[in-house]
Structures are given as structure tokens and as C-alpha cells.
Amino acid sequence: MMRRVLNALPAVALLMLLLGAWEVYVDVGSVDRLVLPAPHEVGAALWNNAGVLASNLRPTAEEVVLGIMLALASGFALAVAIHLSPVLRRAVYPLAVGSQAVPIAVIAALLIFWWGFGILPKLAVITLICFFPVLVTTVDGLAAVDPEQLKLLRTLDASRWQAFRFAELPAALPAAISGARIALTVAVIGAYIAESQTATTGAYAGLGHEIDADLTALQTPRAYAAAVVLFVFAIACFYTLALAERRLAPWAHRSRGEVR
């Protein structure tokens, strides 16, 4: 426990330093407080709007968590397909790269047309943004399996499927989760984009929607407070995934040096 606290110390110290600099900049600078509120104002907004922000975190968190899971599943499945079929690789990979360049606004109306105002179009946006890092890391993870390993399995009469199951699948698993960790940071931005681009109904429409509404209403401190919630949420998700990776693929974290 004590060690955990000590481990977190550098991050906390750096955060304090940055917050201090921000406070000083706002207090002595000429920047309009409607453009940049001081940290203490953001803190106050956070405190005063805790209920609203928590209610708005719920839909956003759902979108991000489900979106990442969908991205992990679809990215992994596509990577396996690409790995096993050179034809699919040539067919799909360029399109997958291109899909990352499509501005969401272009297809937002289409997504609403297909799936309405609920969570589905938002999940589609987040999955679209997040499957790509998973795809790339998983394809690389699958390709990194030693060809000698596959030859060995072949002489042990493994079928193609068994070679995949015994050697390639476990090798690709930590790679896929690493991809998801990269994707996670963009997933939060993805949730914001999804909420601002696709229309929403209901009282609490998510933190992204809240930010948009607050900025329009010149409620800048509350917009910043919502951003802080996203910031903390992203960190929490990142370390949850790191923990999951350690649990699911402990071999990937052992030192490579062998005891001789």
C-alpha cells in the first residue's frame, strides 16, 4: 500500500505543478475567464455540479466501454482473417486504413438514419475509430510468431487451426489488448465526437454533449469540469486494461531473461 502511494507521488507532484502554473497564468495573465477558467473555478464547478456530471458520465462510460469491447472484438477478428488470408489482407487493409480518415460528420446523418438517437450510432463511431489500433497491433502480433514454431507444430501433426490455437492466438492476445490501450485514449475523444455529431434525446446525454452545451451557454468552468471527469475516466480505463492484460497474458510481462 505504502509503495503504491509512493509510486503515484511523481504523477501527483507533476499534476500539482501544472495546476499551479495554470492558476498563476489565469490570475496574472490577460486571458478572458470565459475562455480559460482558473483551476479553482473548475474545481468549484466540479463540486457544485457533481450530480449532473455523474449522471452524464454514465452514458459516456457505457459508450466507451462497449465501444472498446466492440473494437477489440472486431479488430481482433479482422486481424485473424487478414492473417490467414493474403487475399483478404490485400482487399481489407487499405480500406481499413482509409476508414480512419473519414470525418465522422460526413457519415453522422447516415448513422442516425440507420440507428436513430440511441446508443447505437455512438457505438458505431467509437468502434470505427478504435478498431484500427487493435487491428494493427494484432496483425503484427500474429506475424511475430516464429516461423520455426509453426514448422515444429507442423511436424507434431498440428492442423492449421491447432497451430493457430496453440501458438498464434496466445501470442496475439497481449498485442490486441495493447492495441485496445492505445485505442482507449481516442475512444474518449471518439465518445465526445459521437455525442456532438449524432443527435441525442434524454435529460443526460453524456459528457460530450454536456461540454458542447456548456460552451455554447458560456458555462466554461462546467465544460472544463466535464473534461476533467473524462480525463480521470480515461486514466482509470487505461489501468483497468493494463490489469486485464496482466491477468490474461502474464507471460508477456515476465522478464525475457531465462534463469540459467
Place this chain on the structure above:
Amino acid sequence: MNLWGNAREGSNVQIQLEPARPPIEDVSTAAVSVAGVSRAYRERGGMRVQALADISLHAATHELLAVVGPSGCGKTTLLELICRLQAPDAGSIECAPAALMPQHDLLLPWLSAVDNAALALRIARVPRTRARARAMELFAELGLKGFEQAGTHQLSGGMRQRVAFVRTLLSGKELLCLDEPFGALDAITRAEMHAWLVDALRREPRTVVLVTHDVEEAIVLADRVAVLSPRPGRVVGELEVGLERPRSRTDPQVVALRERALMALGRESGR
């Protein structure tokens, strides 16, 4: 590389692309007969490399044939031909299905030692508990007791090679192809492993083709030693060892045979 492209599922087929020479002697259960085999491959730059040229070898059932040669003389290619991972350009290979023990142990880090050893059984769809039980029997017999549940990262280099060898044994194949299995070990561990292998093969007799660049290792372990030339690999000498096991490296007869093998090697590489 397409290992599964035209899969010949481990059957006892023989690869024959040219009219075969008559087999040298018995091609019974577990003998190996390599007759006039050549193999070339294209390197990345498009250069054609002749790995093996008109090579002929024979190992009788439960014999240990060592193949010695300088680095890059096509020894690994030879084993891959015997294991049917490649097909020869010319010549014929007649042998039972072979299991390969590669240069690096290639243990799977996500499996325990005993599960790595039992891999071939799991591939043959033997239920997990029965597969483990059979691997554990061999662990006990071959001095690996107590390491069944160890992770691969907890094993020493010698231990890893032993587990890899048990994995090869449990493939159920009568013919084992060992590709420089002890090359990465220090001298002391290697000597231990030699004694261990002799003992293991006494308990579990198999036909073995052992590839090595270590002449001494070949003489200490093998019934017969084939000396290969630098690339393209050809057989430039064959020695019958015929000494009692276990053999000592300092035994005058071993030393004499080693000198003969080195001479055959040296003549070829022009030293």
C-alpha cells in the same frame, strides 16, 4: 512459406520426384534412407543457393546418425526434408514420419513445462488430464521430476532442452530429428545433456538424426557420423563409431575418431 498448403497429414508417404535409386538396405519401420537428394532455394535477392547436392545417408532402426558439418552446409535443410517440411529437387527420401526438435527449444511461454511436453498429445486430441499424466511419467523417468508445473521462464537452458526433447518423444514418432539441440548450452551443461540423452534413448529407443557442428558431440553420441562439406552439402566422410556407451570425451578411441572427422572436415574447407 505455406506449411499447410498441400498437407500430407503425417502419413507414411515417400517423396519421389525422380526415379529413385534402389534403397540401400531395409526401409523397415523406423529407418531413414536419403538417396541422391539435392535441394536449392532462392534467397531474397533472387540468388539461387544450392543447399544440398546429391546427398545420400542411411540410418537403421534405432540408430543414432550424427550429421556434422560447418555452419551453412544445409544441415537444417536436410532435417526439414526428412520432416517433409520441404520437398527435394532431386532424389528420394524414404522414412517414417519424423518429429523435429529445433535449434531453439521453442517452448510456448503460456504453457507449463508439462503442458509443453504434452503438446503433441493435445494436438492428437488426447484429453488434457491423460496427456499430462503421460508427460509426467516421462518427467519422472527422465530426471525432470518436480518441474512439471514450472513456467518456461523458471527453467534453466538445459531443463528447457529436456522438456523440448520429451515433447519430441511424446509425438509418438519413431524418428526424431534433432537440430543442434545443445548448441546454445554451456560446456558443462552440454556434457550433462549428452549423458542424459544417451540414458533417455536407452529407455525410449528411437531412430535419431542429430545435426551438429560439434564433432566431439557427434562422436560421443552417435552410432555413425556423416561429415558434410561446406555448401552445397555433400557427404565427404562417414565414420562408424561402434564404441560402448557411455563414452568419455577423453577416451583415446573417441579422440582418434574425432581427429579423423576433423580431418575430413578440414580437407573440405581447405584448412
